[in-house]
Amino acid sequence: GAGVSQSPSNKVTEKGKDVELRCDPISGHTALYWYRQSLGQGLEFLIYFQGNSAPDKSGLPSDRFSAERTGGSVSTLTIQRTQQEDSAVYLCASSPRWSTTYYEQYFGPGTRLTVT
Amino acid sequence: AQRVTQPEKLLSVFKGAPVELKCNYSYSGSPELFWYVQYSRQRLQLLLRHISRESIKGFTADLNKGETSFHLKKPFAQEEDSAMYYCALSYSSASKIIFGSGTRLSIRP
Numbered sequence: 001g002a003g004v005s006q007s008p009s010n011k012v013t014e015k016g017k018d019v020e021l022r023c024d025p026i027s028g029h030t031a032l033y034w035y036r037q038s039l040g041q042g043l044e045f046l047i048y049f050q051g052n053s054a055p056d057k058s059g060l061p062s063d064r065f066s067a068e069r070t071g072g073s074v075s076t077l078t079i080q081r082t083q084q085e086d087s088a089v090y091l092c093a094s095s096p097r098w099s100t101t102y103y104e105q106y107f108g109p110g111t112r113l114t115v116t
Numbered sequence: 117a118q119r120v121t122q123p124e125k126l127l128s129v130f131k132g133a134p135v136e137l138k139c140n141y142s143y144s145g146s147p148e149l150f151w152y153v154q155y156s157r158q159r160l161q162l163l164l165r166h167i168s169r170e171s172i173k174g175f176t177a178d179l180n181k182g183e184t185s186f187h188l189k190k191p192f193a194q195e196e197d198s199a200m201y202y203c204a205l206s207y208s209s210a211s212k213i214i215f216g217s218g219t220r221l222s223i224r225p
Contacts, residue, residue, distance in 0.1 A: 003159070004159075033212065033213075035215075041217055042120070042122075042202060042215040042216050042217040042218055043160075043202065043204075043215035044215075045212045045213070045214065045215075048212055056212060059212070091160065093160075104162045105162070105213065106161075107159045107160040107161065108159065109159055110159075
């Protein structure tokens, strides 16, 4: 079946603009995760959804970042008033259940965001 | 705080040589450790997890709680092993995975 998809694949935006990044998880996966991969850095956890609720928002770097998930499926990560330090690859992953111990996370191809 | 350290940004070895990618973690409880791999132009994917005690594509990793390490090993490297490798940590009460900064493995012919 289809894997995790993300759109757009690339996004170039001007500093100060808002951007929306979309993630379509694997059908039936209840857990959804957002990560950020900056140049030379590892993957930084941003937020996690179980169904439509986000029990763990601890990784969001500032209040300019927000995310939502509707219908237990599609998720949108919104970055307001983008800054150059927001430039990174944003990865989405989904998993059948929330337990990272027992359930593999399946990653999407990522969205490369460049803020000029 | 939980942390994963991969001290080598780049590791280059000859085909047929042994490979060891180092990973150290900090966590006071019982961790779950993983290795993820990203081949060129492909998605990040799970390679192996310590709980399964499995060997995937000839790679193995042993959790050493005394040294807080989870090094990834392969006795004979192959060219197709060239990729970016990430060590990662989770724990029973967590709903997220903490990743290291990654090691790029390059296999020379």
